Amino acid sequence: MEEKKQAQDILLKINNFRLHYNTREEVYEAVNGVSFNLKKGTTLGLVGETGAGKTSIALAIMGLLPIPPARIIEGEILFNGEDLLKKDAKEMRRIRGNRISMIFQDPMTALNPVLRVGDQIMEVIKLHDKISKAEAEVKAHEVLQMVGIEDDRFNDYPHQFSGGMKQRVVIAMALVCRPELIIADEPTTALDVTIQAQVLSMMKSLRDEIRTSMLLITHDLGIVAENCDECAIIYAGEIMERGTIRDIFGNPLHPYTLGLFNSIPSLDKEVERLTPIPGLASDPTNLPEYCSFCDRCPMHIEKCRQVDPETVEVSPGHFVKCHLVSEGSASAER
Amino acid sequence: MAKYKTPEMEKAAQVRAKYSGKSSIDSPGRQAWKRLKRNPTALVGMFIIIVVILVAIFADVLAPFDPNQPDYMALKKAPDAVHWFGTDSLGRDILSRCIYGARYSLALSLATTITSALTGGLLGTIAGYRGGKTDNAIMRVMDVFQAIPMVLMAMSITAVLGNGIPQLIVAITISSLSICARTFRMAILTVRSGEYIESSRAINIGTFKMILRHLIPNAVGLLSIQMITILAASIGLISSLSYIGIGIAPPTPEWGSILNQGKDFLMSSPHMVIAPTCCILVAVLGFQLFGVGLRDALDPRMK
């Protein structure tokens, strides 16, 4: 009974998802056995650096992976209990935009430069709701107002908008059909700080208003702290640590998570010298059989070079993939 | 080693092993050559070009007949065991004419492409790099050149300079000048906006060095394709000019002129047209394929 109720709460469940990109000379191990749950009405932050596999996961959920070169090796992506990886192109088209929307980093990937902004929003509405043109127009005006764009800009073209405004339009298009899940891939990375603050606070209030779930992909831990309920730290296509915001920010356990915190210059504290994570990001075409982070890890023990650690649940909902933690000798120094 | 083994990984490892070597200590030229060798398109193109060049060089040995020797006993003969490509309206062996034709067509088209790439390229590079008034001045003159019909231009040039092969080269160079200039200008403009150009200015790299070391090498991909297109077009140009009696005089075997002489008998003896057409087609194809391969090989970003 309890279990069933929990399963109903989960909107998106990814199980042991593994994805490779195959080229003639290389196999790029982009995602290596990722599992996480996204509960209804909550926001999960997916944090990682360039090439960690964040965007590949997003595209896989959307059914937008370029296959080939991409190849799904194993795993399942359950959306309301249905495996999205088993759906055909036609079914995915019906889900995309209607039930799952995506916001990209570059708003121009979603906007057509030769169409008026208002018309583009109307087009999205008409595509998903069977309503008349007049009704769609009314709705489009409403949506633009919702994201804080003045009514007289309805007939402007995308190039007449600034970056922040364009991203607002894209968000409006993503929200217009009230999707159950929004995937936002670095939605504010291209924006200035003050504009980012505007867009994030707008996204937050809209998300609460239409009670949608969100997968927020970012490299910025600050954005996660302020916008998410849960967080997953991804490195070389594997989730190293995941848990609630309280777990990750209050009790970070994985050496990579700790390393990330230490390499960010702080606004509150005086730090003479930063402590960067040594070395370079792992090469996804040449991953070790043991822990991917081991070669950069200042705390690694002998075992780290021998076996790939299992993911363990250290406290309810807080998962860590590290020998130090599973052996109970973790010393979380900050 | 990997997180998860797939059959693709083994295949990829085999491919890597096949091509692995000490590539990191090779000179850029050697690396480019290695990339070229691994590019099947380029290799086919190169093979065709080498064959055509060899045919041109050893025309004396290869041609079964004298290309200009009429045989009034065998006029307009269809291909057979003696005349593989048949004979033309004067009974000359078309195969031999095509073999000798390779010399003229190849040499002339290469010469005109090189001269127009040098002159037009210089003008276009200056226009693209300097911008502003210089750009405007050069490009407006180029517009005028482009406005004059090519044939009219060639006729006026031969009227002034007299008829002959050098005059032909001048005429074709001038008529493809504006296209060359435009191509170079576009390529330079595309490349010039790169931040590395600014970073080179910050370390006092002069104009001349900037163009030679940074702009041209980065534009070479765009340029090689365009230049090969111009090369291919010039084979056609030469033949159409020879048709109106400019440049190559009729008995000289050149692919274009063979084609022209044959076209009157298109319906009755199509072999007279097919042979030279195939020659032009094969040569152009060879250059095109090689051009595409060359562009990729010269780009260190290509693996």
Next chain:
Amino acid sequence: MALIEIENLKKYFNVAKGTLHAVDDISISIDAGKTLGVVGESGCGKSTLGKTIMRLEEPTSGKIIYDGVDVTALPMKEFKPYRRQIQMIFQDPFASLDPRMSVSQLIAEPIRSLTDIRNSSEIEKRVYDLMDLVGLARRLANVYPHELDGGRRQRIGIARALSSEPRMIVCDEPVSALDFSIQAQILNLLQDLQKERNLTYIFITHDLSVVKHISDQIVVMYLGQIVEKSGTRDLFANTLHPYTQALLSAIPIPSLQHEKKRIVLRGELSSPINPKPGCRFAPRCIYATDKCRAESPELREYSDGHYVACHYAGDAIK
């Protein structure tokens, strides 16, 4: 003793809609061995300022006095030797390196063009020295930049800037394209180099936390003008200008304890084309009055070494 003094520097561009006041009356001075952080959002003119110091852009008016010499007055030919002493690190390590050159060629290029070293074995030695200095493994000498990650590419950029042993380096967003873990490595490298060689930095960035970490002095720019200028500690302890306050509050903090008042600015960033008199920040400022819209505030010294361009700074605004 100030190594470089910039006086009333202006750089205007003619654009289709009018005159863009990219850098509008900027005066700053930097002491040798110190770091001046220039912070602002896109279109505030911070990059143009950096390029004008390198004379990659010619200033419209104003002076740049380097080591007692007005270098803006020099003809280009006489300015060029100064580029041995003032160098630049560029923002985008992917775009600022010629993709057709190998690492060693890229580092050798400025040695040839800026220094007197001509002997090729000496150049090679210098290339390897520089690679060691910036932490690039020697085996990478013949690799092309596209094969390297952002951090190592930026190390190439730093090696290029150091080739002529400059005294001053203009760093134009050197870490903003990098991942956090790599960003920290590069920031440490820049700090170590500064200590070792007494380098003077102008550090241009949009990231307040980075600028706080690395700078001794900070200049905050908005639409071509300085709105606040102060020592680093003072700027964060006692933020005066409403724009700086908003900028500071807009940064998401990666911590749970942090409870702060967020000032979400209205409106958009515009660009300073034919600016009207009045404070340029007024249209977005929550405190703006009619006076702000009519009268441009002067940059005035509010407390010792802390300058602000706001009519009401300190009184009503906290």
